[in-house]
Structure formats: structure tokens, C-alpha cells
Amino acid sequence: MQKKFSDVFKGKLTVIGMIHLAGKELSLDRALDELAVYEQEGVDAAIIENYHGTKEQVEEVLSAAERMCRNIVLGVNILPNEYYISLPMAEHYGAKFVQLDHVAGRYTAGKIDHELYMDFKAKAPVIVLGGVWPKYYTPVSGSDLEKDLREGMQRAEAVVVTGEATGKEIPIGKIRKFREIIGDHPLVVGAGLTPENAYEQLMIADGAIVGSCFKPNGATYGKVSAKLVKKFMSVVEKVRKEK
Numbered sequence: 389m390q391k392k393f394s395d396v397f398k399g400k401l402t403v404i405g406m407i408h409l410a411g412k413e414l415s416l417d418r419a420l421d422e423l424a425v426y427e428q429e430g431v432d433a434a435i436i437e438n439y440h441g442t443k444e445q446v447e448e449v450l451s452a453a454e455r456m457c458r459n460i461v462l463g464v465n466i467l468p469n470e471y472y473i474s475l476p477m478a479e480h481y482g483a484k485f486v487q488l489d490h491v492a493g494r495y496t497a498g499k500i501d502h503e504l505y506m507d508f509k510a511k512a513p514v515i516v517l518g519g520v521w522p523k524y525y526t527p528v529s530g531s532d533l534e535k536d537l538r539e540g541m542q543r544a545e546a547v548v549v550t551g552e553a554t555g556k557e558i559p560i561g562k563i564r565k566f567r568e569i570i571g572d573h574p575l576v577v578g579a580g581l582t583p584e585n586a587y588e589q590l591m592i593a594d595g596a597i598v599g600s601c602f603k604p605n606g607a608t609y610g611k612v613s614a615k616l617v618k619k620f621m622s623v624v625e626k627v628r629k630e631k
Contacts (some may be wrong), residue, residue, distance in 0.1 A: 389514050393545045393574040396484045396556060397432060400628045406431040406599030409441025410609045417583045419449045421611040426612050428461055429617040433461035435487055440609060443473060450481035463487060475512040484514055491518030492540035495525040517576055518544030520622055523553050537569045546574035554582045555600035560588060567592050
């Protein structure tokens, strides 16, 4: 039986930190250090992503993290949207979820074979956080957001909403529109969160994927700062108390 978002993430609001694999030859040590910071500061989960690294480095980190992490849920994202790599990889290393740029919609560049994707998904005991109308993808002319979101709800255990680019704030109207259409289906804010905008956005969402604001000056090549994670999580705790 396919798992649900709530089977993997059991809290009122889930925070997922990004591991970008920056640091070149030190990427493994640095990634493990960043995971330790996330655990220490109460972040619920982490996505190991090949943003500044390779899929081989993702595997290396997953293998090491599987033995090290006790209080954090691990996930995988192999860019750009490589479900046929990330789903089997997540299953092999015991990760609980996969993030994908998009699982529904048609775009001017970047296609996905939805039938083949669903075949891969059916074989992997993990959940999918899937984007619809995501950053860096332009929907083809005539696209219908409601139709695409409803298809996305059938293909992913949570829908991810993003803005224009990594680290760029999502218009609050877009988040509200996604929530209005998908109803109680889990919604994850996937980009541009800061301590300043987190309260308003996370009162609407079920989860957050956070990367840039955990790093000095929002630089994705930078190292995760415990101080910045703590500052963000203080806002999260306020939201959790009020939801």
C-alpha cells in the first residue's frame, strides 16, 4: 500500500533542509556536518541533492547518513527531475521520500513520461514531493493550473509550490491559489522562505523545503549556519503552536 505524507512526516508542520553538496572534495564531510546541524536544531528532514555535486556524491552521502542519522528523515532529489534515478536510489539507501521538479503540467522545456514515472513510483516504497508550475519551467500556452494541480495530486503525496528561482520569495497569492485548488492535499512551500516571510506562508502550508536562508547571504555554495537555522526554526515553532 502506498504511503501518505502523514506516514512519513507526523508533525503539524514539516521542515526539510537542503544539502546542496557544495564544497568540492570536502562535500561528504561538509554534508554530514550540515546534517548534524539540522538534527541539533530540530529540522525534521533533509534532501540530499546534486545541486552543486553529482549523483555519485548523493549516493555517498546517503550511504554515510543512513548509518549516522537517527532523528532526521532523509530524502533524495536528482536534478533535473531524474525520477528513474532518484526513486530506486531512495529505496536502496532507505530514504523515505523523493523531490521532483514537476509531476504534472506541460512546459516549454523539460518533459516527463508520466506513465513511466508512475511505473517507477509504484515499485518504490517512498513518497514523492512533486512540483507543479515550478521555478525554471514555463507552462505551455493555454495551460490550466487547476487541471495540472489535480493531476499532480494523483501523482505525488505532496504538491510543491515554488516561485521564479532558488531563493526567490514565492508570491503569497500563488501559495493561496494552490491551497484553494488542492484543498487538504499536503502542500509544501519549496523556495524563497525566510524568517521574515515564513509565518504567513507556513500558516497556509503543511511543510517547507529550506536551503538558501540557512546559509550566510543566501549563497547556495555556503555552509549551513546553525545560527540561521535556529532563527528560522523559532518562527516555525510559533506557527506550530498556532496551527
